[in-house]
Amino acid sequence: MQIIYIDDDATNRALLRDMLAFEDIAMAEAGDARTGLKMIDESDYDLIFMDLRMPDMNGLTAIRQLRAGGAQHMSVPIIVVTADPSEGVRSMCRSAGATDFLDKPISMDKLFEMVGSYRKRHVPVR
16 A cells, blocks of 8 residues: 655654554655645655645645546545644535544554555556
């Protein structure tokens, strides 16, 4: 399973990377949305974790661009990683094309439950 996490905060990326490494799951990282979108265009990812609040391009804009980018990006699950669990934020994210949410602070149990559920659904397209 190929995973990428797009977040401008290096500490957040390191935390998720270390949690995933606990279960021998590797993760690609991008420190901004533009770099992340380029990486996604150049590689096949099975799961995308996306922060919302980033400078230059926010997560909502990045999600919209991914979903508008063609069939190859339509079915990839996008998990919004956010400290704002309000229904208003979740509604905006769903409208943009987000699939699911992972609340900060991140719980290892919730993370592995989520990754496991998407791993079970994953059907390789390669």
